[in-house]
Amino acid sequence: MKLLSLQERLGLVSYRNQAKSEIKPHITVETDICNSTCPHKCTTYVCPANCYTMDDQGKVHFQVEDCIECGTCMYACDQGAVSWEFPDPEIGRGVTWNYG
Ligand code: SF4
Ligand code: SF4
Numbered sequence: 001m002k003l004l005s006l007q008e009r010l011g012l013v014s015y016r017n018q019a020k021s022e023i024k025p026h027i028t029v030e031t032d033i034c035n036s037t038c039p040h041k042c043t044t045y046v047c048p049a050n051c052y053t054m055d056d057q058g059k060v061h062f063q064v065e066d067c068i069e070c071g072t073c074m075y076a077c078d079q080g081a082v083s084w085e086f087p088d089p090e091i092g093r094g095v096t097w098n099y100g
Contacts, residue, residue, distance in 0.1 A: 010049060013068055014096050025064040026086050026094060027051075027073070033081040034060035043073045043082070069095050 004012075029052075034041060041060055043052040049066040052073065073082050086094070 006048065010066070010068065016094050016096050022091075024091055026069070026084060027062075027064050027067060028083045028085075029062040029073075030081045030083075031060055031062055033079050034062075038079045038081065042076050046072050046076050048072070067095075 034043075034052075038060070041052075041054060044054045044060060048070060049068050051063055051065075051067050053061050053063075055061065074084055
């Protein structure tokens with residue numbers, strides 16, 4: 001059996017409400033903190049889905065769309081920038097672990 005790479009595995013993840021544009025994300029990130037007082041920007045290194053990225057100017061960006069709800073950033077961020085709130089599954093977006 002072929003072992004899949006992490007990228008291949010992440011590509012197999014499916015999401016609830018994937019096509020909806022008005023979804024409520026379960027994570028919000030105050031990127032003002034990332035781009036002002038955060039000394040290490042560690043979430044740009046530890047997120048397995050690359051939801052946190054740093055551009056050429058060193059500015060941190062966050063996009064929730066590929067999040068696999070691993071919880072790493074919730075513990076990694078020691079600057080108070082990451083907030084989690086799981087919304088109603090019918091209006092929110094999240095990994096379909098039971099089916100995907
Ligand atoms: S550790 Fe927290 S404050 Fe720093 S870049 Fe990551 S999310 Fe932003
Ligand atoms: S929960 Fe995991 S996958 Fe989602 S943004 Fe945080 S570190 Fe990335």
